[in-house]
Amino acid sequence: MRTLIKGGTVLSPTGGTSADVLIEDERVVAVTAPGVFDNADTVLDATGKYVMPGGIDAHTHMEMPFGGTFSADTFETGTTAAAWGGTTTIIDFAVQAKGTSLVSTLDKWHEKADGNCAIDYGFHMIVSDVNDSTLKEMGTCIDAGVSSFKMFMAYPGVFYSTDGEILRAMQKATETGSTIMMHAENGIAIDELVAQSLAAGKGDPVQHGLTRPSILEGEATSRAIALAKVTGSPLYIVHLSAAEALSAVAEARNEGQNVFAETCPQYLYLSIEDLAKPDFEGAKYVASPPLREKKHQADLWRGLRTNDLSVVSTDHCPFCFKDQKELGRGDFSKIPNGMPGVEHRMDLLHQGVVAGEISLGRWVEACSTTPARMFGLYPRKGVIAPGSDADIVIYDPAARQTLSAETHHMAVDYSAYEGFEITGKVETVLSRGKVVVSSGTFSAGTGHGEFLPRELCQYLN
Ligand code: DUC
Ligand code: ZN
Ligand code: ZN
């Protein structure tokens, strides 16, 4: 079965070129000058469109347990929404509960995901219980294709690890060549501020932002960097939201340390003003780290240009407004933390291209090529080249759309970007050569997505 995508502008981190793409079954077999091939079983006309490697969202949470509830997208609904938005790979987080093993955790996440995903998927492992056997099991996870481990400096008593525990896990990461991903917020100080706020009768959603000041993200980021330096471990800061944290990352990188960071669309486009919306509406925007003051946004865009922020992922972790966010009415600390976004990352970052904040090449690099390399999927994913999986998006840069909960495909009852006017739209999506989205119809079918065992970080190994 041969598919030819002709007449488009093929994108890569170096920009765009006029080229045709020939696919045989699941793989790309040739990228040629226009017109070299002219027939195939299926010919897709991409005239006037971008032909780009499918997006890789390296940070999602489907069916994630949190505060007595679960994030609202299942692997089925969440990966379907991802596909609609031009994302063809997700890397989700398996979550170790304290007192359980990493291997049983991984088995549990395979049970949730296997056979239920519309697109290909991998896992990171959240380590919340550092002990001799967990450390040993990190090696088992790597052998099973899970080569990155997230830890938390926030949420004391739940996911939190002490500096000593982080140090031990980082030593193991150094020994194995794996990557430590860090949720860098000073949870001990934050929990005190939260308790003081609630004791003073301040329970509205905006307090979520006010009790998690950006300097406590900066401090934790610096501390994580120091621990990584002592142990020689590479470090990947997840969901970086604050200028102080970005400065710490930039300084470490300038000094030659292997520190990387991602940010998310919500930190580029939304702010604490959204958290302050009246009538509990602010609960829709409760995520951690919190949305910041607008002034941080310009720094984050600059970080994307300079590569101090090298990845954009969503931290997609949706909770319905009606029955889930509601759990925290009157007590912001009980609002489940997370926002929906897996469907809109490619479109939202395209607005950065339209506005001149980032180049076309950076859009592709931060949303696809770099996450593939960072998390051991390249060149199978993240590039359109002979031998690569035919995970391809045909994107119409001139189309217009308005984001809304009425039209999105995520299983959540609100959009964090309700009414946002977007220039550009996904037209066609192929996942391993199969057309899964085409002009407003979805045809992947549950279970098309395969588990992706990942190699180690390809910038360092
Ligand atoms: N961190 C995440 O990465 N996702 C959801 C909640 C959190 O704190
Ligand atoms: Zn599996
Ligand atoms: Zn986190």
Ligand code: ZN
């Ligand atoms: Zn997350």
